[in-house]
Amino acid sequence: MEVGFLGLGIMGKAMASRLLKHGFRVTVWNRTLSKCEELVEQGASIGETPALVVKKCKYTIAMLSDPAAALSVVFDKDGVLEQISEGKGYIDMSTVDAETSSKISEAIIKKGGSFLEAPVSGSKKPAEDGQLIILSAGDKALYEVILPVFDVLGKKSFFLGEVGKGARMKLVVNMIMGSMMNALSEGLCLADKSGLSPQTLLDVLDLGACSNPMFKLKGPAMIESKYPPAFPLKHQQKDMRLALCLGDEHAVSMPIAAASNEAFKKARSHGLGDLDFSAVYEIVKGTAPSGNAA
Numbered sequence: 001m002e003v004g005f006l007g008l009g010i011m012g013k014a015m016a017s018r019l020l021k022h023g024f025r026v027t028v029w030n031r032t033l034s035k036c037e038e039l040v041e042q043g044a045s046i047g048e049t050p051a052l053v054v055k056k057c058k059y060t061i062a063m064l065s066d067p068a069a070a071l072s073v074v075f076d077k078d079g080v081l082e083q084i085s086e087g088k089g090y091i092d093m094s095t096v097d098a099e100t101s102s103k104i105s106e107a108i109i110k111k112g113g114s115f116l117e118a119p120v121s122g123s124k125k126p127a128e129d130g131q132l133i134i135l136s137a138g139d140k141a142l143y144e145v146i147l148p149v150f151d152v153l154g155k156k157s158f159f160l161g162e163v164g165k166g167a168r169m170k171l172v173v174n175m176i177m178g179s180m181m182n183a184l185s186e187g188l189c190l191a192d193k194s195g196l197s198p199q200t201l202l203d204v205l206d207l208g209a210c211s212n213p214m215f216k217l218k219g220p221a222m223i224e225s226k227y228p229p230a231f232p233l234k235h236q237q238k239d240m241r242l243a244l245c246l247g248d249e250h251a252v253s254m255p256i257a258a259a260s261n262e263a264f265k266k267a268r269s270h271g272l273g274d275l276d277f278s279a280v281y282e283i284v285k286g287t288a289p290s291g292n293a294a
């Protein structure tokens, strides 16, 4: 199967590379075109615009930073809409809000194409290892056709119903994850300031009811103030913001998520947006450098 792939950031690069390793023919595009070179070395072809990728491929996947990027790649000049047509499918795996996803879906369907939203849970390493959790919604027939691709990218694919349900599920999950990261940061800080070993805290947590892979993976690096970006903090803050908007729409009070969003915003204002989202620990500790927003 030949697939197009738009967006070669941390996730897109790992996902496209995995598809190549598993025998798919892949045509890639990235806004910064030079980032395509590494994938070309692995066997990919380049499409010089999103429209050219869609023209060439029956199925095109996008993995872009945020709603503005997802909309731009579809609606702007040389975008997906210029070439999408009957018989072609567009699968947007970016984390966006349901409104953005619906706008894209409506435009694609109006041109005769089919649309699936399929945001993922899981970060850089799960993307490299094909261990993502895929939260799809939209065109069921397209879901079934694209399953061989999802089987290479993920350990489990869900089909959640109409467009918007995948986007909303992803935002709820990341709202919980962002709040947990703030709770861990406060716990590590409190342990340290009250004379306990943060590493021993991690060991204790790992044996009990709130043991989880995220604390296990990120905790030791946080103790060493190391935040190599797997999930950039600016994207986690975007997800908290979008989840809070969803809470507004449904009158769901979310004081914990709101406080966590403030901490991520503050981290961005200190220039930590491009680091891993665990860098919010620097804000909790009060040790963040002054810096420019990212």
Ligand SMILES: NC(=O)C1=CN([C@@H]2O[C@H](COP(=O)(O)OP(=O)(O)OC[C@H]3O[C@@H](n4cnc5c(N)ncnc54)[C@H](OP(=O)(O)O)[C@@H]3O)[C@@H](O)[C@H]2O)C=CC1
Residues within 6 Å of the ligand: 006, 007, 008, 009, 010, 011, 012, 030, 031, 032, 033, 035, 063, 064, 065, 066, 068, 069, 072, 073, 093, 094, 095, 096, 120, 121, 122, 123, 124, 230, 231, 232, 235, 236
């Ligand atoms: N990293 C993670 O752990 C996870 C991320 N996600 C979600 O996946 C998506 C991608 O994340 P990730 O790969 O980490 O992000 P990156 O920041 O590493 O990559 C973002 C990608 O979007 C492109 N982009 C940004 N703005 C535009 C624009 N206006 N027009 C066209 N392209 C644009 C970038 O292009 P360029 O190279 O030119 O800047 C790049 O290809 C996000 O929605 C994120 O929330 C979901 C699960 C896990």
Ligand SMILES: O=CC(=O)O
Residues within 6 Å of the ligand: 095, 120, 121, 122, 123, 174, 231
């Ligand atoms: O969206 C981020 C993730 O780790 O999932």
